[in-house]
Amino acid sequence: MSEDNKTNETIIICKDVHKWYGDFHALRGISMEVQRGEVIVIFGPSGSGKSTFIRTLNRLEEHQQGTIIVGGIELSHDVRNIEKVRMETGMVFQQFNLFPHLSVLTNITLAPIWVRKWPKDKAEKIAMELLERVGIPEQAQKFPAQLSGGQQQRVAIARALAMQPKIMLFDEPTSALDPEMIKEVLDVMVELAKSGMTMLVVTHEMSFARAVADRMYFFDEGLIIESGTPDNIFKNPQEDRTKLFLSQILSH
Amino acid sequence: MNASNSPPTLAPPVAPGPLEWLRKNLFSNWFNAVLTLASLVFLYFTLVTILRWALFSADWQPVTYSPLLFLVGQYPRAQLWRPGLSLLIGTFLIGMSWGLWERYIKPFAIFFAILLTILAIFPLKTPTITLSIRAVFLASPVLIILGYRIGRLPAVKGKYVITMWLLAAIFITLVLLPGLGNIPALPKIATTSWGGLLITLLLAVGGITLSFPIGVLLALGRRSSLTVVKLFSIFFIETIRGVPLVTVLFMFSIILALFLPAGSRIDRIVRALLAMVFFSSAYTAENVRGGLQAVPPGQAEAAKALGLSNFQITTFIVLPQALRLVIPTIVGQFISLFKDTTLVVIVGINDLLGISNAVLNLKPQFVHLQMEVYLFVAVIFWIFSYFMSYTSRELEKSLGIGKR
Ligand SMILES: Nc1ncnc2c1ncn2[C@@H]1O[C@H](COP(=O)(O)OP(=O)(O)O)[C@@H](O)[C@H]1O
Numbered sequence A: 001m002s003e004d005n006k007t008n009e010t011i012i013i014c015k016d017v018h019k020w021y022g023d024f025h026a027l028r029g030i031s032m033e034v035q036r037g038e039v040i041v042i043f044g045p046s047g048s049g050k051s052t053f054i055r056t057l058n059r060l061e062e063h064q065q066g067t068i069i070v071g072g073i074e075l076s077h078d079v080r081n082i083e084k085v086r087m088e089t090g091m092v093f094q095q096f097n098l099f100p101h102l103s104v105l106t107n108i109t110l111a112p113i114w115v116r117k118w119p120k121d122k123a124e125k126i127a128m129e130l131l132e133r134v135g136i137p138e139q140a141q142k143f144p145a146q147l148s149g150g151q152q153q154r155v156a157i158a159r160a161l162a163m164q165p166k167i168m169l170f171d172e173p174t175s176a177l178d179p180e181m182i183k184e185v186l187d188v189m190v191e192l193a194k195s196g197m198t199m200l201v202v203t204h205e206m207s208f209a210r211a212v213a214d215r216m217y218f219f220d221e222g223l224i225i226e227s228g229t230p231d232n233i234f235k236n237p238q239e240d241r242t243k244l245f246l247s248q249i250l251s252h
Numbered sequence B: 001m002n003a004s005n006s007p008p009t010l011a012p013p014v015a016p017g018p019l020e021w022l023r024k025n026l027f028s029n030w031f032n033a034v035l036t037l038a039s040l041v042f043l044y045f046t047l048v049t050i051l052r053w054a055l056f057s058a059d060w061q062p063v064t065y066s067p068l069l070f071l072v073g074q075y076p077r078a079q080l081w082r083p084g085l086s087l088l089i090g091t092f093l094i095g096m097s098w099g100l101w102e103r104y105i106k107p108f109a110i111f112f113a114i115l116l117t118i119l120a121i122f123p124l125k126t127p128t129i130t131l132s133i134r135a136v137f138l139a140s141p142v143l144i145i146l147g148y149r150i151g152r153l154p155a156v157k158g159k160y161v162i163t164m165w166l167l168a169a170i171f172i173t174l175v176l177l178p179g180l181g182n183i184p185a186l187p188k189i190a191t192t193s194w195g196g197l198l199i200t201l202l203l204a205v206g207g208i209t210l211s212f213p214i215g216v217l218l219a220l221g222r223r224s225s226l227t228v229v230k231l232f233s234i235f236f237i238e239t240i241r242g243v244p245l246v247t248v249l250f251m252f253s254i255i256l257a258l259f260l261p262a263g264s265r266i267d268r269i270v271r272a273l274l275a276m277v278f279f280s281s282a283y284t285a286e287n288v289r290g291g292l293q294a295v296p297p298g299q300a301e302a303a304k305a306l307g308l309s310n311f312q313i314t315t316f317i318v319l320p321q322a323l324r325l326v327i328p329t330i331v332g333q334f335i336s337l338f339k340d341t342t343l344v345v346i347v348g349i350n351d352l353l354g355i356s357n358a359v360l361n362l363k364p365q366f367v368h369l370q371m372e373v374y375l376f377v378a379v380i381f382w383i384f385s386y387f388m389s390y391t392s393r394e395l396e397k398s399l400g401i402g403k404r
């Protein structure tokens, strides 16, 4: 979070992004700019379009109007651009989505070997370093089903990091975890944030937001209702909807 | 977090002894006990009756008269070294497979080795079984053991053995057995003389190995975003599935000729094989499609987010998981395909069943010995089907680990 590792390089630009599912208007004009090294927290009620938005950034969802530029590459129907953007962005999902038929180590090395074309031993060396970093090097040869939820999510983070992305996207990474495992995952994410990674995190873990977020965005009904520093948002929210929502999630 | 850190706990009590098992499973109450006893009595009398019949009153002459007919049909006796060599290649590879995939192949390999040994020394007084034939049978178990030893070497990898199987299959079916016109040592042998187990195995193995990849491609085609590919796959699958195998066989035997340029002919065994492949691939496709649908969409999404291409996602992530899910169904389907090969009788091919019919008409005194001949054939089919389903069960068990 320290100011010095933030350059003034704008790494994500979204201008008036719209998305429809059939007739349903899920994103109704989202604009956002993210500088390299920033940590962004996105929160808001269920169904407000948080997942949809974060998934448009690596084109898991297509936006139908507006502009998205990630790392200087505009997302359009051009498949080569989509591939480039996906190589530069890692994503962590609520349900982990580890590959159950592959060992932990193979889960992590698969993309570096086949997408980055690294030799196997280099990929495995880096995978082991990452497992070390997320605290579970002894699980390398196991299968995902043999790990606890918290361990699985840490493998998923290592898997995304193995591609050496410039940006990490997290979609409610702790929502599917038993309460006692949330901290071990958040610790890894805090460490990652402090190392200068650009992160967009959909989460309701306000402790995480307080600790490392540079800015927070409150989503509702496909719109950004309010944004600001964690200090502003927690101490001095402007919109009634933000106040109401914060009072609901902070009350327990 | 780590299992080794937890305090030691007592192992669960050892499994109860056989008597306890009997009491619990077969004699838990008086009704169960009566049922058990009744079944035992029934089993005893059935078995005794069958055995007494098989050993004392059955007349096995049609089987012992010319065992070679059941094995290779009328394949020229002067060229028997060719199916013999095929058998030796096959047994060696079975041995290697045993060394490599002990868990799945071991029972079959051992059974097969014992069976061939018995066949080699069986005191049959038919002139058709020459000493060299017995020598080949006797060499087979030796090759199985040799292959086993080699297969256990760490340098031997699964992909090598699978490649060897494929190369052997191609060599045997396209070169060794049919022969090449321009090599005097390998004169051409028309497939009209082939028959028996040779044909049955050829159709079954060929049908299974060819229909599997085609079925997988059709299943993927059905989900393709290319409309033409998708429509073609749907059309193919639904048409074939709407028609009985007998009809497909007839179509390929007769109607196929209409579509070919005049004068060109496809061998009738190839036609039958094509029919089996087409038929089976449509069912494989539907089974695989079920597996593909059961893979959660999050899997492909995670792979996309990592930057994998669609092709890589299919081959590394989606297909392996889908196939694991449908292995039992597909093996079941292959067992039916194996048994369905008997239908080629109706287009005049002498597979194991066709040969049986031919043998029954060989001599007037054989005509009433259908029971013996059909029982013999049924046992052969049962043996192969049994080992196929055994392997499938073991595969299912061992795949449990990676499952969600
Ligand atoms: N694939 C889809 N098809 C149709 N509607 C969808 C789809 N995905 C999401 N939606 C709808 O879009 C809205 C936003 O969803 P989402 O982005 O998942 O919300 P959030 O992540 O904020 O809970 C919801 O109303 C949801 O029902």
Ligand SMILES: [Mg+2]
Pocket (backbone or CB within 6 Å): A050, A051, A052, A172
């Ligand atoms: Mg969501």
